[in-house]
Amino acid sequence: MNTSIDLVMVCLVLSNLMLVGSSRIAVCIRFVALQGVLLGLLPLALHHWLLAGASIAIKGTVFPWLLFRAMREANVRREVEPYVGFSTSLMIGVAALGISSWIASRLPPLAPSISPMILPVALFTMITGLFLIVSRRQALTQVIGYLALENGVFAFGLGLVREAPVIVEMGILLDIFVAVFVMGITIFHISREFDQIDTEQLTALKDTPS
Amino acid sequence: MNLTLALFLVPAVAGLAAFAIRSNRVLRFLLVGTAVVHSGLTAAGWVYPAAPVFGGWVHLDDLGRLFLSLTSALFLAASVYAVGYLRREAPGRQTDVEEGFLFMNAPEATFVGCLLLFLSTMTLVSASQHFGLLWIAVEATTLASAPLIYYHRHHRSLEATWKYLLICSVGIALALLGNFLLTVAATPLFRNESALLLGSLVKDAVLLDPRWLKAAFIFFLVGYGTKMGLAPMHTWLPDAHSEAPSVVSALLSGALLNNALLGILRAHNVCVAAGPGMKAFSSDLLVLFGLVSMAVAAVFILKQMDFKRMLAYSSVEHMGILALGIGLGGSAVFGAVLHAINHSLTKAMLFFAAGNILAVYRTKSIQDVRGLLRVLPATGTLWLMGFFAITGSPPFGTFFSELMILKGALDAGRTFVAVAYLALLALIFIGMAASFLRMAQGTAPKPIIRTGECLSAIVPPAVLVAATLVLGLYVPPPLLALLRRLAQWLGGA
Numbered sequence: 001m002n003t004s005i006d007l008v009m010v011c012l013v014l015s016n017l018m019l020v021g022s023s024r025i026a027v028c029i030r031f032v033a034l035q036g037v038l039l040g041l042l043p044l045a046l047h048h049w050l051l052a053g054a055s056i057a058i059k060g061t062v063f064p065w066l067l068f069r070a071m072r073e074a075n076v077r078r079e080v081e082p083y084v085g086f087s088t089s090l091m092i093g094v095a096a097l098g099i100s101s102w103i104a105s106r107l108p109p110l111a112p113s114i115s116p117m118i119l120p121v122a123l124f125t126m127i128t129g130l131f132l133i134v135s136r137r138q139a140l141t142q143v144i145g146y147l148a149l150e151n152g153v154f155a156f157g158l159g160l161v162r163e164a165p166v167i168v169e170m171g172i173l174l175d176i177f178v179a180v181f182v183m184g185i186t187i188f189h190i191s192r193e194f195d196q197i198d199t200e201q202l203t204a205l206k207d208t209p210s
Numbered sequence: 211m212n213l214t215l216a217l218f219l220v221p222a223v224a225g226l227a228a229f230a231i232r233s234n235r236v237l238r239f240l241l242v243g244t245a246v247v248h249s250g251l252t253a254a255g256w257v258y259p260a261a262p263v264f265g266g267w268v269h270l271d272d273l274g275r276l277f278l279s280l281t282s283a284l285f286l287a288a289s290v291y292a293v294g295y296l297r298r299e300a301p302g303r304q305t306d307v308e309e310g311f312l313f314m315n316a317p318e319a320t321f322v323g324c325l326l327l328f329l330s331t332m333t334l335v336s337a338s339q340h341f342g343l344l345w346i347a348v349e350a351t352t353l354a355s356a357p358l359i360y361y362h363r364h365h366r367s368l369e370a371t372w373k374y375l376l377i378c379s380v381g382i383a384l385a386l387l388g389n390f391l392l393t394v395a396a397t398p399l400f401r402n403e404s405a406l407l408l409g410s411l412v413k414d415a416v417l418l419d420p421r422w423l424k425a426a427f428i429f430f431l432v433g434y435g436t437k438m439g440l441a442p443m444h445t446w447l448p449d450a451h452s453e454a455p456s457v458v459s460a461l462l463s464g465a466l467l468n469n470a471l472l473g474i475l476r477a478h479n480v481c482v483a484a485g486p487g488m489k490a491f492s493s494d495l496l497v498l499f500g501l502v503s504m505a506v507a508a509v510f511i512l513k514q515m516d517f518k519r520m521l522a523y524s525s526v527e528h529m530g531i532l533a534l535g536i537g538l539g540g541s542a543v544f545g546a547v548l549h550a551i552n553h554s555l556t557k558a559m560l561f562f563a564a565g566n567i568l569a570v571y572r573t574k575s576i577q578d579v580r581g582l583l584r585v586l587p588a589t590g591t592l593w594l595m596g597f598f599a600i601t602g603s604p605p606f607g608t609f610f611s612e613l614m615i616l617k618g619a620l621d622a623g624r625t626f627v628a629v630a631y632l633a634l635l636a637l638i639f640i641g642m643a644a645s646f647l648r649m650a651q652g653t654a655p656k657p658i659i660r661t662g663e664c665l666s667a668i669v670p671p672a673v674l675v676a677a678t679l680v681l682g683l684y685v686p687p688p689l690l691a692l693l694r695r696l697a698q699w700l701g702g703a
Contacts, residue, residue: 108421126387133380142376149383157390168342172386175349179379182353186360186372193365202369205449207510207519 002115008038009117012155013097016128019148020093021086023078025071028144033064035125035151042114042158051169055154058177063147067140070184074191076138084135092131100124118159126152139187139197143180150176213260214270217251217278218333220244225326229319237322238293244326245282245289248333252282266407267340273696277472278336280551281465284558285329287670291562292325292457294666298569299455306364307572313364321361327354328461335469341389341406341476345382348437348473351466352378359454370446370453377446378437385433385473388426392477395422408476415483423484427492430477431499438470440499440533441506444526448510451522452574456565459518463525464558468550471532475700478536482701489539489701496537497627503530504634512641516574517567520645521560524600527638528553534631535615536700542618543702547693548685549611552599552678556608559674560596563589566667567649576645580652588668590650592675597646599678601639607681618702 015031015038022028036059043052071077084092100123107119129149133142154172187197194201224244231237255275262269270278296318303312315321331350338344352375360371393406395418411418436443451459474496481492507527514520528549535546566589571579582590599606612635619628685693 108419130380133376139372146376146379146383149380150386153383153387153390156387157393160390160394168340168346171343171346175346175353178353179349179375182356183375183379186356186368186375189360189363189368190372193368199372201365202372204366205369205373205453207448207514 005042005115006117008041009115009121011038012121012125016097016125016148017090017093019128019132019144021090023080023082023086025076025079025138025140025144026068028079028141029064029067029071032144032147032151033060035148036060036063039151039154039158042155048166048169051166054170054173058173059147059151062177063180066180066184067143070140070143070187073188074140074197076140076191076197079136079138079141082136082141084131089131089135093128096127096131097124100127114159118155122152122155122159124152125149125155128152137198137200139183139190139199142199143183143187146183147176147180212263213251213255213258214268214337215263217248217255217270218268218330218337220247220251220330221326221333222330225323225328225330228323228326231319234296234318237318238296241292241322241325242289244329245286248329249282249286252279262339266409267343268334268337269339270337271339272692273472273475273699274336274338276547276551276692276696277468278333280468280554281329281332281336284461284464284554284674287558287562287674288457288461289325290666291460291565291670294664295455295457295565296321304362306362307568308366308574311364313362316357316361316363320357324354324357325458325461328358328466330354332465332469335472339408341392341408341411344473344476345386345389348385348434348470349379349382351469352382352437355458355462355466358458359450361455361458362453367453370449373446374450377443381433381436381443383433384429384436388429388433388477391422391426391429392480395419395426408479411480412483415480415488416485418480418484420484420488423481423488424491427477427481427495431474431492431495434470434473434477435499435533438467438474438533439503439526439529441503441526441530444503444506444529447526448519448522451525451561452516452518456518456561456568459521459564460558460561463521463561464554467525467529468554471529471550474533475536479700493537493539493701496533497624498537500530500532500534500537501627501630501634503527503533504631504638508634508637508641511638514641514645515576517576517579517645517649518561518564518574520576520642521557521564524560524638524642525553525557527634528557528600531612531615531631534627535618538615538618538622538624538627539702540618540621541697541702542615542622543700544693544697545611545614545618547696547700548681549608549615552607552611552681555674555678555681556596556599556606559592559671559678560600562667562671562674563592563596566663567593569667576649578655579649581654582650585654586663588663588672592668592671593646594650595675595679596671597642599675601642602635605679605682607678610682610685 015035018031040056101120104119129145132145191197331354334347356375398417439447481488507523510523535542602608602612
């Protein structure tokens with residue numbers, strides 16, 4: 001059991017590195033979905049069948065379907081010219097991994113969690129998500145960053161909280177689902193309005209008179 | 211049926227039904243009708259308090275009921291205003307006031323449906339006694355209100371909607387982390403289950419692990435603070451408020467920001483109960499964020515060219531004042547809770563008036579609006595009264611509540627905070643006076659098509675400003691007792 005949990009942790013770390021290093025949006029969508037499925041497997045270790053099933057169904061199938069649809073509608077394939085280049089991003093990713101491990105080692109000791117690696121991995125996933133949101137220009141990649149952030153928070157909760165009320169977890173899942181749905185619709189409108197979903201276009205609103 | 215549940219379900223069902231209704235007349239009737247029923251039920255809740263439901267997860271305590279009453283009253287005013295607004299927004303293509311291109315409005319069914327769902331989610335925020343449920347409700351308010359900002363379907367409102375969605379969702383994701391950290395802090399309490407119920411957390415707060423509780427509070431403050439518009443997480447706020455229809459801006463400023471504040475107050479409440487060390491920690495953070503928000507707002511108000519953005523920054527300022535008041539403790543907490551009421555009433559009223567100005571002058575630029583008092587006598591008068599109310603001039607309620615906060619700062623011996631508070635208030639007064647007075651006086655620069663002022667555009671703001679005025683002259687004894695109780699509950703005196 002422990003080996004398989006450790007394997008999941010390693011896969012999560014690798015998927016984060018893929019997210020920051022890849023320019024192809026399809027790859028990013030697949031890897032963030034993979035993260036969702038891997039995280040959905042973890043509650044199985046705690047015997048939460050319902051939560052695991054719902055989480056895998058939504059994060060593993062519904063989100064990729066929605067995001068691929070938005071990708072086709074908006075007709076974007078790649079993240080072109082992000083604010084931070086891909087090799088630099090990858091290096092920042094590796095540095096973030098180091099920082100996450102350091103922070104996790106300095107946190108006060110916890111009650112036994114499902115894996116000692118869950119804390120650094122959760123922090124790393126959150127930092128990856130935040131980094132994607134600020135360093136990428138395509139609205140779609142920012143949504144992927146938001147999902148990675150949520151995955152990180154979710155992993156954190158799994159690692160720390162033995163028995164979260166299932167109803168709360170389901171509510172959170174529902175909220176995230178609606179959030180992605182609404183963001184997908186917004187992306188569709190952005191692509192129709194601007195013929196692209198580069199958020200560099202979204203700079204009309206500011207305080208200085210133009 | 212339980213009253214609290216009814217308060218949540220009535221607008222939810224009406225909101226879902228609105229999406230299926232095609233007739234605009236029926237939609238408007240549904241909107242106002244639901245608002246009347248909701249405010250009636252809220253008022254009934256004061257007389258016949260409902261029992262907690264779902265094992266105490268959903269329950270309106272005093273603080274929740276006060277905030278819900280504000281939300282409900284503002285929603286009623288907004289629904290009346292919205293009827294006139296929707297009538298004015300003729301169907302078909304519209305000309306943009308700033309750049310002159312053509313655009314469409316969102317279907318009225320979507321607008322009314324989302325408004326009602328927005329009310330329903332805000333009701334759930336007020337009634338949540340469980341931190342997990344509170345989080346779900348706050349995120350739901352974001353999702354229900356995002357389509358409202360995109361009512362005018364053009365690129366600027368789209369940009370505002372995108373920023374609102376993304377920034378608030380990310381902020382609220384951090385608040386979720388705060389939830390998990392709070393659960394960790396509460397492990398000594400609940401060996402077997404993690405019940406994040408406010409009541410039990412406050413009762414056994416001294417047993418919470420202080421290190422994790424501190425971490426949890428930071429994430430709650432940053433997370434819900436994003437939604438509340440505390441600087442430097444406020445960046446979505448001016449864009450959303452300036453691009454949304456005025457009736458939506460009024461609800462965002464007057465009701466939604468308060469609901470986000472409620473999330474922070476719940477967390478602060480646990481910290482206050484956890485002992486003097488934790489109380490000092492959370493209070494100092496609130497004071498810091500409060501002063502930073504006021505300072506940022508002052509800078510942007512002084513050089514503001516757009517009157518709706520000016521009102522938005524004024525909301526950042528007042529959220530800062532609220533955080534500051536709560537953080538200072540003592541009599542300032544009393545002042546802050548009273549100020550939350552005053553600010554909601556005044557700011558909603560100002561956004562209604564701004565909507566009237568925008569409809570006639572067809573510009574948001576402060577430079578291009580002159581002679582309000584002559585062109586729109588009623589709106590112009592309301593605009594001036596709103597200016598005096600929002601800057602905390604006597605005899606409006608805001609003067610009294612801002613004075614209480616100042617007294618709290620001086621009582622606590624925090625002279626620096628008191629001086630900074632006064633200086634920032636003075637700066638903001640100057641910045642707003644220059645714009646508001648200029649807009650009210652003089653003669654209109656170009657021929658303005660006078661459409662006349664309809665009652666639905668005048669009565670809601672007039673009632674709200676009258677309420678602020680009354681609160682400045684006389685606070686009814688039951689409200690006074692309630693405010694004292696709440697202030698004590700939140701660690702004040």
